Amino acid sequence: MASYVLAIDQGTTGTTVLVLDRRLSPRARVNQEFRQIFPKPGWVEHDLEDIWGSTVSTVQRALREAGIRGSDVAAVGITNQRETTALWERRSSRPVAHAIVWQDRRTTDACAQLRSAGHEPLVRERTGLVLDPYFSATKLRWLLDNTKGARQKAEAGALAFGTIDSFLVWRLTGGAAHVTDVSNASRTLLMDLRERRWDRELLDLFGVPPNVLPEIRASSEVYGTTRGVKVLPDGIPVAGMAGDQQAALFGQACFRPGEAKCTYGTGAFLLQNVGPEPVMSSRGLLTTVAWTVGGETAYALEGSSFIAGAAVQWLRDGLGLIARAPDVEALAKQVKSTGELVFVPALAGLGAPHWRPEARGLIAGIDRGTTAAHLARATLEGIAFLIHDLAEAMRAEAGKPFPVFKVDGGASQNDLLMQFQADLLEVPVERPRMIETTALGAAFLAGLAVGFWKDREEIRRAWQVGKRFEPKMKPVEREQHVAKWRKAVQGA
Template structure:
């Protein structure tokens, strides 16, 4: 029997997943990652730990493969995007910690560039907002603040890359300095129209072209990212894709207009935008979803700062429940939010509002309010934010959305899924396979191997049940709550 391994490098953990020819998981290994916060707004991880933990989980699943006589045909890599690593070409050693996508140390630098009038130019070339979230300003910070970077760049000894690039370099024993188009498009240095590192953007951020990886397709028949050398084995690296668009592929959102929502600590709404780019406005990010062989597919993406994170706040700060298993119990007991609205703007609001300065609010409290109502209000806030993004997609981009595919930890709440269906008047489908990110890059690798397409495993579909009046009343309440926090200065 033939199998594919997915290596999924997230922010909190690294996972290796073994998929069979029907894309069913047969083996997993997972280890947690440490994250460091050296200063307020700074978020870092140890690149050597990322590499060591990746080796650990790969070796563990390969041991199982050996015991079961499984034939591993290839490896796919999917990863946290935007996070940056810099290292010496000669020694292979990192010169600084990985600067994680959440890091905000370059906020003032980005504000300076915005005041200089670069926002529009950067958006037109990259589809991204000028923000510390993306890789360019992080690389600039390393070049200007890490002494070793200043020294070794003079000798053409400095390399940089996102997490996929760092792992490809190590897995291939320094043979491949590569990234794929989906990860390159998150750096704010890659022109998503010309599909090249952009000379003007490199000049803006003062980053030399020579330190950047070569950009290739996410998966391409007849080509790969090199051979991963693990425990005396050489396994082709067949596919690489950033985590959110890998999950889009894993959800089988392969047709323009198909959309998925992820409800994690934060949230994402990602829609397949097809093969032609259309930059309408900067409320949503336009990015490259993937490239299979010669075909490029773009995606629209809206990021939500707080989704399931608001429930964590209710647990840790207010003590409303002890564990997440209790959420459904209290949610079902209360049945609804009883007019309570929670706007989880703990660090501002993301897409489509982009209001980093606003802060959260709870409204509609009365003597009958119970903990279940507050829990349901937090759950509803995740659905309201997804709906705000869906409305922009429909109105601004004229895309017809027939259904919404969902994943993430919060989808264990049936209340959320039914409420999302009601408020967005859309069919919501939850897949039985919860590992959509790993499945996506495995599916790309399977296409390269010419494996037959597996059946889509849809769990229970949730159909909209609310009346027009009920839907309008709930949406008006949410919009009123938003307008109240927008007025506060």
């Protein structure tokens, strides 16, 4: 029997491939960056051939690093940058234009026009999302309207739309499968959140012909098998898919309602499993499908902080206080507290639950005794405060406390930050032994579909905590910190 699962994590700046054995031990991890295309200010594009090339290359290198053959792979799982919008020819499999990346803002005016026309309440109620160029629908409409002949070909059924998961499955299966999973479909503004199907009213609103759409499938099932991929033999099941943040939630084994994870990258994404029914937010959070596995669907609340690791990068690149991002912890530890210093890292405005795009970074409480160490510590604490505010909103919306708070991403390796996060949230923070939770989630979903793992309980038992941070701060001290933060954030 094949002994490994291969996970493709197709991200915004690069593609990572992970080879995992049954005991969750990584046999190989390979990453390759690819070209970023910026045609105009606010526009961000990817060449789908660059993405496919990086995928083929990383799969080949990962198999070589693991010392295995393609025939040793039991299943392939995919996780992907969400919302990025691709359009290609069904007959040739060639892209008709560059993909429009989730960061792209070219459809800002189109979204504003839809809001002015009064469509946002419908979109919010039907999809759990907001009218924003972040999501796929207005990007797809732009491609159809601005690529020569695209709309006519799409209406005739000659073109295929998909997020990056759909494109990769199409290529991996030699064009046999045009599918997406519910988690990715829930990010398009085109899917009814409760019915988990394409919504005709939304398709009409955004001018999307049904012929262009992929079939919506579960997050863990066999979509097809490899065919014509030069680095893999034919016949390997492609069997798991989820958007990157949902995959990280699954990779953290957050299978029960109330369980949550936060990914600390450049920004931070907090997702909480809210169970089999969607919870609609009144505090600026998004409602999304987490996954469908074994016929059961789980929903999640999602909130994002624009700034996490980016604040540390600013200390490094903008102020020159540290040479490397990991150096911030040692500098911050030179002082036991920030004193009166508070840093609100609103370097790109404030996201949920504040939603103040006009906000700017603020450093308050400076005196003659303030040092670089104080600022470093205040930066880490500011990141934790932003997540605390998100978590408080999420707990209030879901009506479910966090039994534990799981973390991943590069900045989660900072022990000082994680301890302060546990103190603020008043719940244990758990960092897994394996930080690559996004790829891990894709591997889990694929492995479950082919019986590589028996069930989620087997995965939960195998999942291992790397380090646990217990809350230590006294309640009165925590209240003083939070009061100081709230005062500062009002001035940002």
